[in-house]
Amino acid sequence: MSNSTSFEVPQSFSNAQQQHQQLCNQIQFHNRQYYLLDDPQISDSEYDLLYRQLLAIEDIHPQLVTEQSPSQRVGGEPIKAFTSVKHAVPMFSLDNAFNQQDLVDFQRRIHDRLKQTDAIEFIAEPKMDGLAINIRYEQGNLVQATTRGDGISGEDVTHNIRTMHSVPLKLNSPDIPEILEVRGEVFITKKDFDFINQKQLANGDKAFANPRNAAAGTLRQLDPRITAKRRLSLYLYGWGEISADWQQPDTYLQTLQQFAEWGLPTNPETKAVIGAQGMDDYYQQLLARREALNYEIDGIVYKVNRIDWHAPLGFTAKFPRWAIARKFPAQEKWTDLLGIEIQVGRTGALTPVARLEPVEVGGVVVSNATLHNQDEIERKDVRVGDKVIVRRAGDVIPEIVGPVLSFRKSDLPKFVMPCRCPECGSEVIKDGDKAVYRCSGGLFCPAQRKRALHHFVSRKAMDIVGLGDKLIDQLCDLDLVKHPDNLYQLDVATLAGLERMAQKSAQKVVDAIEISKNTTLSRFIYALGIPEVGEVTAKNLANHFLTLEAIMQADTEALLSVDDVGEIVANQLQHFFAQPHNREVIKGLLDAGIHWPEITHPANTQPTTNSPFTGKVVVLTGTLHQGSRSEAKEKLEAVGAKVTGSISAKTDYLIAGEKAGSKLSKAEKLGVSILDEEQFMQMMETEHG
Numbered sequence: 001m002s003n004s005t006s007f008e009v010p011q012s013f014s015n016a017q018q019q020h021q022q023l024c025n026q027i028q029f030h031n032r033q034y035y036l037l038d039d040p041q042i043s044d045s046e047y048d049l050l051y052r053q054l055l056a057i058e059d060i061h062p063q064l065v066t067e068q069s070p071s072q073r074v075g076g077e078p079i080k081a082f083t084s085v086k087h088a089v090p091m092f093s094l095d096n097a098f099n100q101q102d103l104v105d106f107q108r109r110i111h112d113r114l115k116q117t118d119a120i121e122f123i124a125e126p127k128m129d130g131l132a133i134n135i136r137y138e139q140g141n142l143v144q145a146t147t148r149g150d151g152i153s154g155e156d157v158t159h160n161i162r163t164m165h166s167v168p169l170k171l172n173s174p175d176i177p178e179i180l181e182v183r184g185e186v187f188i189t190k191k192d193f194d195f196i197n198q199k200q201l202a203n204g205d206k207a208f209a210n211p212r213n214a215a216a217g218t219l220r221q222l223d224p225r226i227t228a229k230r231r232l233s234l235y236l237y238g239w240g241e242i243s244a245d246w247q248q249p250d251t252y253l254q255t256l257q258q259f260a261e262w263g264l265p266t267n268p269e270t271k272a273v274i275g276a277q278g279m280d281d282y283y284q285q286l287l288a289r290r291e292a293l294n295y296e297i298d299g300i301v302y303k304v305n306r307i308d309w310h311a312p313l314g315f316t317a318k319f320p321r322w323a324i325a326r327k328f329p330a331q332e333k334w335t336d337l338l339g340i341e342i343q344v345g346r347t348g349a350l351t352p353v354a355r356l357e358p359v360e361v362g363g364v365v366v367s368n369a370t371l372h373n374q375d376e377i378e379r380k381d382v383r384v385g386d387k388v389i390v391r392r393a394g395d396v397i398p399e400i401v402g403p404v405l406s407f408r409k410s411d412l413p414k415f416v417m418p419c420r421c422p423e424c425g426s427e428v429i430k431d432g433d434k435a436v437y438r439c440s441g442g443l444f445c446p447a448q449r450k451r452a453l454h455h456f457v458s459r460k461a462m463d464i465v466g467l468g469d470k471l472i473d474q475l476c477d478l479d480l481v482k483h484p485d486n487l488y489q490l491d492v493a494t495l496a497g498l499e500r501m502a503q504k505s506a507q508k509v510v511d512a513i514e515i516s517k518n519t520t521l522s523r524f525i526y527a528l529g530i531p532e533v534g535e536v537t538a539k540n541l542a543n544h545f546l547t548l549e550a551i552m553q554a555d556t557e558a559l560l561s562v563d564d565v566g567e568i569v570a571n572q573l574q575h576f577f578a579q580p581h582n583r584e585v586i587k588g589l590l591d592a593g594i595h596w597p598e599i600t601h602p603a604n605t606q607p608t609t610n611s612p613f614t615g616k617v618v619v620l621t622g623t624l625h626q627g628s629r630s631e632a633k634e635k636l637e638a639v640g641a642k643v644t645g646s647i648s649a650k651t652d653y654l655i656a657g658e659k660a661g662s663k664l665s666k667a668e669k670l671g672v673s674i675l676d677e678e679q680f681m682q683m684m685e686t687e688h689g
């Protein structure tokens with residue numbers, strides 16, 4: 001392994017020796033957890049760091065290298081439950097490269113040893129994140145399959161390998177060597193990994209930390225029926241013992257191609273590349289496609305393609321000198337979950353955000369990650385105080401995969417959503433059956449300020465012309481406006497002082513604000529921006545209750561008797577008006593002079609016509625040719641129809657214009673009467689005339 005990162009190696013021999021011993025102990029412990037128990041206690045990058053420290057010490061103090069050092073041993077000892085099998089040819093690990101310079105050095109070392117100067121041809125393959133297997137065929141029959149183990153002896157897992165559909169039990173070609181050992185990686189696809197983990201959790205079992213772990217846990221099962229269920233995959237990338245009389249092709253790539261022709265699974269991504277530049281091109285190209293592959297890879301493996309060069313290059317205690325693995329930046333790190341903070345969004349939605357002990361993942365330092373909502377936290381069961389797995393794949397925002405449960409020493413309390421908004425102290429309520437929690441202080445909450453104001457001035461609300469989003473943002477940023485009632489205190493001088501505003505435009509805005517004071521009750525209700533209360537509901541409320549006071553005082557029962565108001569809407573209304581802050585702002589608006597004409601003939605309680613649409617629930621969809629949908633809606637409402645946005649069993653008519661889509665099919669399914677535009681016009685006209 002190359003040492004591109006340098007560590008402080010103690011100069012005094014006795015200090016170095018002491019530190020070396022500590023590292024050996026730590027690494028041996030983690031090797032056991034990882035290779036034998038399939039239960040790692042630290043992330044791979046943390047492990048790699050320990051390992052590189054060990055190498056750095058041994059580099060400066062070579063007398064510390066003994067046969068027992070983890071640097072001289074491959075993997076872990078075979079587990080006792082399986083029969084231990086000595087490999088005919090040892091199974092090695094791979095040297096690691098962490099950057100392009102390491103690959104340049106790798107090629108230079110090969111040049112030196114072979115006394116070559118030309119760019120070397122390598123084969124490049126994805127480094128599958130699974131575990132190594134040796135499969136032995138005799139006279140074309142699969143006779144044994146073994147794990148790598150400590151490289152000298154492995155575990156006999158023939159019973160499990162035989163369950164894999166991709167592994168031929170018999171090779172049928174006439175040119176199969178008497179003895180043929182093929183080597184490759186047993187792995188689990190991303191899809192199968194998710195599937196297995198869901199099953200594990202559903203059965204109350206521990207989820208696997210990563211696909212490698214799942215593959216190892218699955219392959220090292222005593223009961224092959226479990227293995228068979230979990231769908232292992234295999235790609236071959238090498239060989240062990242092969243009968244000496246076999247005419248092996250000259251190159252690595254041709255040998256793999258021969259395996260493929262015999263029906264053995266090999267990775268179609270495998271390619272020949274030239275020199276350090278070729279290695280880098282392949283690396284970059286695969287790194288860019290990493291997410292799209294259906295299996296996890298943790299790097300690229302390069303091997304000298306000419307087989308006759310392998311012997312002169314030879315092996316170290318751990319790996320061949322003719323191969324190297326360039327690691328991808330780690331996508332997953334483990335870190336501490338220090339706290340869960342609540343962010344309030346523009347719509348008042350509360351989002352829990354994990355505060356993390358800062359950790360570098362995939363090249364950026366991550367100290368926060370969204371946990372989305374309460375359901376997500378419960379599903380993942382993350383708790384403050386946990387060690388959590390943070391993942392950042394490609395350019396995707398970092399996410400928390402889950403806790404490392406083996407680290408949870410004591411019972412940590414579960415997370416609960418606060419019942420008050422951290423920004424404004426208003427009550428927090430759950431959004432119907434959705435997993436969203438929302439601050440109910442819509443008019444007052446600083447987090448919701450801009451959005452509340454944009455909505456307040458919009459055309460269908462208070463319709464304040466000239467008060468655009470950008471101007472509102474400026475007013476908020478300068479703290480000139482906090483709540484909608486502050487708009488009515490703005491004067492020309494203040495507005496004229498703002499960016500891109502002149503005396504004349506400022507005067508126009510002030511005039512528009514003044515004009516907006518004369519409004520209707522339904523517009524006013526709509527302008528308040530109460531969640532779930534759209535234009536239609538606002539109109540129905542106004543027509544039903546006639547006054548603002550009545551709406552504000554209405555109890556659930558009264559609210560439910562209004563058209564279009566269900567339990568969710570009733571709940572939102574009550575919570576909204578219960579907030580003292582919201583009431584204050586409403587009072588401020590009325591004090592500023594907002595008024596509306598008294599409602600004497602509410603449209604839908606005293607319909608003036610007897611159209612076939614009177615009292616009917618109607619939905620509009622698709623493109624209409626005679627005027628817009630909102631015009632059609634006005635006409636319908638004028639004859640006492642109730643126009644709603646979605647099809648349900650209560651819908652009486654669907655008016656379907658051109659290019660009607662899902663609403664049309666839903667109406668058909670529910671047996672709702674469907675009218676085209678012409679039929680609709682006819683029905684409207686005949687009754688009017």
Ligand SMILES: NC(=O)c1ccc[n+]([C@@H]2O[C@H](COP(=O)([O-])OP(=O)(O)OC[C@H]3O[C@@H](n4cnc5c(N)ncnc54)[C@H](O)[C@@H]3O)[C@@H](O)[C@H]2O)c1
Pocket residue numbers: 030031033034035040041042043044045047048074075092093094125126127128129130131132133148184185237301325
């Ligand atoms: N978290 C922990 O506690 C812990 C403990 C021990 C080891 N580890 C991790 O295990 C790794 C070291 O394990 P290792 O010794 O098995 O080495 P390795 O996984 O880095 O590389 C060797 C292995 O790569 C695999 N491989 C995949 N594709 C290959 C290809 N195309 N050609 C050849 N080989 C291919 C083979 O299984 C081979 O045995 C490191 O990533 C280390 O972080 C972690």
Ligand SMILES: [Zn+2]
Pocket residue numbers: 344421422423424425426439440441445446447
């Ligand atoms: Zn709030």
